[in-house]
Amino acid sequence: MANWIKIAQVGQVDEDESLAIEVDGKQLALHHTEGEYFVTDNVCTHQYALLSDGYIEDGCVECPLHQAQFDLRTGKAMCAPATVDIQTYQVKTEGEDILVEL
Amino acid sequence: MSAVSSILVVGAGQAAAVAVATLRDQGFDGRITVVGDEAHAPYERPPLSKAVLAAVEADEPGISVKEEDFFSARDIDLRLGTEVVSLDPASAQATLSDGSTVTYDRCLLATGGAARRLPGLTPDASQVHYLRTLDEARRLRNALRQARSAVIIGAGFLGLEIASTARSMGVEVSVVETASRPLGRVVPEAFSSWLQARVAASGATLYLGQSITDLQLPADGVRVSLSDGNVLQADLVVVAVGLVPSTALAQSAGLQLNAANGGIEVDALCRSSDARIYAAGDCTSQHHEGHGALRLESWQNANEQARIAACAMLGVDAPPAAFPWFWTDQFDCNIQMLGLPRAGLHYVLRGGIDPADASPKFIMLGLQGSAPCHALAVNAGGDLRALRPVLERGLSIDAAGFSDTSTTMKAYAKALLASAAG
Numbered sequence: 001m002a003n004w005i006k007i008a009q010v011g012q013v014d015e016d017e018s019l020a021i022e023v024d025g026k027q028l029a030l031h032h033t034e035g036e037y038f039v040t041d042n043v044c045t046h047q048y049a050l051l052s053d054g055y056i057e058d059g060c061v062e063c064p065l066h067q068a069q070f071d072l073r074t075g076k077a078m079c080a081p082a083t084v085d086i087q088t089y090q091v092k093t094e095g096e097d098i099l100v101e102l
Numbered sequence: 103m104s105a106v107s108s109i110l111v112v113g114a115g116q117a118a119a120v121a122v123a124t125l126r127d128q129g130f131d132g133r134i135t136v137v138g139d140e141a142h143a144p145y146e147r148p149p150l151s152k153a154v155l156a157a158v159e160a161d162e163p164g165i166s167v168k169e170e171d172f173f174s175a176r177d178i179d180l181r182l183g184t185e186v187v188s189l190d191p192a193s194a195q196a197t198l199s200d201g202s203t204v205t206y207d208r209c210l211l212a213t214g215g216a217a218r219r220l221p222g223l224t225p226d227a228s229q230v231h232y233l234r235t236l237d238e239a240r241r242l243r244n245a246l247r248q249a250r251s252a253v254i255i256g257a258g259f260l261g262l263e264i265a266s267t268a269r270s271m272g273v274e275v276s277v278v279e280t281a282s283r284p285l286g287r288v289v290p291e292a293f294s295s296w297l298q299a300r301v302a303a304s305g306a307t308l309y310l311g312q313s314i315t316d317l318q319l320p321a322d323g324v325r326v327s328l329s330d331g332n333v334l335q336a337d338l339v340v341v342a343v344g345l346v347p348s349t350a351l352a353q354s355a356g357l358q359l360n361a362a363n364g365g366i367e368v369d370a371l372c373r374s375s376d377a378r379i380y381a382a383g384d385c386t387s388q389h390h391e392g393h394g395a396l397r398l399e400s401w402q403n404a405n406e407q408a409r410i411a412a413c414a415m416l417g418v419d420a421p422p423a424a425f426p427w428f429w430t431d432q433f434d435c436n437i438q439m440l441g442l443p444r445a446g447l448h449y450v451l452r453g454g455i456d457p458a459d460a461s462p463k464f465i466m467l468g469l470q471g472s473a474p475c476h477a478l479a480v481n482a483g484g485d486l487r488a489l490r491p492v493l494e495r496g497l498s499i500d501a502a503g504f505s506d507t508s509t510t511m512k513a514y515a516k517a518l519l520a521s522a523a524g
Contacts (some may be wrong), residue, residue, distance in 0.1 A: 009390060016243070016512065031307065049436075055487040055512075064483030065436050078119075081146060083169070 004092070004099040007039070013094075018061065020052040024102060028089065031061055031072055037091045038072040038098045043079065045084035105134040109415060110196055112186045112351065113212035114138020115384030116146060116401060119167035119503045121210050124412035128174045135179045135204050137186050137196070142236055144168060148401055150239040152431055155246070156270060165236075165430040172424040189355040191376045208415040211366060211381040212356075212408065212471035213348035213372070215399075218375050220255065220341045223317055229324050233264060242340065253326050257284040257308060259430045261342035262297075265306050275485040276334050277324065280328040284312045290440070291448045293466055294479055299457030300433045303474045309334075345399055347385040355379070360387035365397035372411035380415055384409035390426075391444055398429045425494050429483075435462065438486050441476040442492050443468065450501040452511070453482065465489070465511075473497040485511035497522050 011065055012028050013019045015031040020042055023030045029042035029052040039060065049065035058063070060069040060078055068082030075088040090101040111118045114136050122134050138144075144167040153163045170334060173180040185199040195205045217232035219225055225232075231242045237500075242264075246252065251266050254261050257279035265275045281287075283294035284301070303307050304503060309328055316327035317339070324339040332411030347365050358367040358375035372380045383404040387397045406423040411422035428439045453464030470477035473496045479486035488511045492499065496517050504514065 047431075049483075053484045055484050062487060064487070065431075067483075067487070080167070081148075081401075085439070 003102050005102055006097045006102050008098045009096050010031075010093055010098060013037075016056045018052040018054065018056065020050055022089065023100065029061070029101075030091075030098065032054060033059065033072065037093065037098055039089040040070065040072065040075055041086045041088075041092045044068060044082065045086055046082040053088070070073070106130070106416060108205060108207050109134050110204050110209045111208035111212055112141065112196070112209065113214055113348075113383070113385075114142075114144050114180065114182060115212060115383065115404070115406040116144060116167055116212075117164045118140070118210070119144035120408035121382060122176070122284050123168065123172075123418065124177050124409050126178075128413060128418055130416055132207075133179070134177070135181065135206075136173070137181045137184050137198060138233060139183065139185045140237070142182045142406060143170075143173065143180065143182065144402070145236055147234075147431075148349075148482070150236060151233055152267055154236070154239045155233075155243050155264065157243070159240075159243075166440050179364075180524065183349040186351055186476035189351050189379075191379060192354050194378055195229065210408075210411055211352055211385060212383050212404075213351065213378060213381075214384045215345040215347040216347050217341065218344045219466060220314075220317075220343060223339075223341070224319060227319050229319055229338045233260060233342065234345070245338050246271055246273055250325075251336040252338050252340060253278060253324060253334050253336045253342045254275070254342060255311070255314065256342035256344070256418075258279070258342060259346065259432075260287070260521060261340070262278040262301065262343060263432045264340055265301065266304065266434075269304045269306050269433075275304075276309060276311050276326075276336065276446055277301070277306055278309045278314065278328060280311070280313050284308065284310070288443045290466065290468070290479055291446070292449065292451075294454065296455050296457050297431070297433075297476070300435065303457070305434050313453045319386070324381070329388055331370060345384060347397060349385055352379075352381070352385070357381075358412045360395050360397065361402075363387050363397040367395070368407075368411075370410075371414035372407050382411045390442065393444060396442070400426070400428065402427050404459065416501045425490060435480050438479045438483050439477065440479075440490060441468075441474075443476045444470075446470070447476055449506055451487060452485075452505045452507060453480075467504060469499070469501070472500070474499055480512075488512040488515045491515065492518055493518075495522065 014023045018029050018031045025082040027042040031038045033056045044063040046068050050062050062069045070086045075086040116284045123215045145165045186196045188197045217234040255275045268275050280287040312328040318325040326334040353367045366381040367384045382398045388394045410420045430437045447468030449466045464480045467474050
């Protein structure tokens with residue numbers, strides 16, 4: 001059964017910025033780019049670092065520690081040193097609310 | 103280039119793995135042979151001084167460059183625990199330590215290097231450690247776990263990383279350095295001072311400006327005498343005084359080596375002085391505009407040169423090398439460098455460089471006039487990444503604007519790029 005949880009408000013995260021969120025003990029990141037919102041795991045699969053402190057470009061988030069890149073849509077690890085994908089989550093907006101499905 | 107049907111890669115490290123992956127990705131379906139003297143398939147070296155060293159044996163992190171079945175799946179003949187003992191450029195043939203021979207149309211030397219030995223020190227003594235290979239990291243880890251104290255010779259990146267990890271394992275650490283400050287050749291004085299305080303706060307002791315006048319190996323450890331009269335006693339010693347590029351094969355094959363840095367001379371496409379032989383990674387010397395010939399020892403350089411060499415061997419155009427980038431993780435800080443240091447830079451600071459700050463975040467930007475050439479970021483990788491196009495394009499910056507933390511680095515960089523695009 002879909003479990004949608006409100007995590008932020010529209011306008012709270014600027015374009016090409018990310019926000020760290022903790023839901024149900026999970027560390028997630030809400031990313032905003034090209035007019036869309038994406039939610040991924042926030043911890044890099046290579047080494048402990050928060051992707052919400054990273055850099056968004058061309059539909060990918062780049063880890064601030066060692067420049068591993070992950071596709072925001074699929075979670076795929078796009079380049080070394082990461083080899084393991086991150087998890088991505090369904091997102092929707094309802095009015096001014098941004099919700100994630102867990 | 104239809105003439106190329108067989109490629110030999112000497113060495114099985116980071117550069118070798120990236121090169122062969124690139125060759126196959128580019129559609130090369132000829133024979134690829136990779137010969138490496140270590141017993142392990144290609145692995146990432148950066149974690150050796152950090153996560154691997156700190157790990158418990160049963161839970162060592164995976165550090166393979168490629169997944170386990172990569173080499174068989176991509177039809178790459180990976181020969182581990184084997185050395186290339188001679189290379190004959192005239193007949194384009196290599197002889198291996200198992201007596202076999204391999205012919206090639208193109209050869210890539212990705213031979214890396216070995217930890218520089220300290221003269222006069224029994225290298226295989228149980229108290230003496232070096233760190234370049236996975237086996238060396240495991241040996242040092244086992245020793246550190248038993249040790250109460252360690253002397254580390256060399257306060258370069260590797261020596262400091264080992265010191266940091268050893269401290270986190272509860273080992274008493276002394277670091278001895280001949281220069282008057284840590285990382286003196288690559289960072290400005292203010293950065294060295296900050297780092298020095300950081301090292302001291304971890305409980306490690308730095309002995310700067312010290313040469314070693316005597317080094318004894320009594321049965322129960324080491325005794326290191328310093329030029330100022332101090333005598334350090336510890337359970338073990340780690341020598342981290344740099345890397346010697348592995349160029350014996352290149353030299354015997356008559357390839358041109360750089361007299362100053364010892365690396366195999368390569369051009370922008372990683373071609374050596376022999377038309378069929380290329381080289382990539384720590385073993386190479388390459389010209390860098392404004393810096394002359396450099397032998398760069400970095401993960402990124404190994405990747406980039408490997409990619410460029412692989413494309414060049416196939417006659418394929420490759421995107422140019424990425425802007426030089428380097429990282430080190432030590433004393434609870436992620437430190438990154440963009441660009442290369444040079445003499446005469448004026449450094450400006452963004453953020454706080456207070457040594458007492460438990461979680462510091464700052465960037466030091468080295469300017470030549472108003473053009474940024476070299477950046478050092480502490481726990482500010484995202485900001486540094488935003489700044490990268492500014493350095494790549496050498497755009498002028500104003501020191502006051504750069505230092506103003508009321509504007510985010512992303513917004514600042516974006517505005518600079520927009521005004522340059524004009």
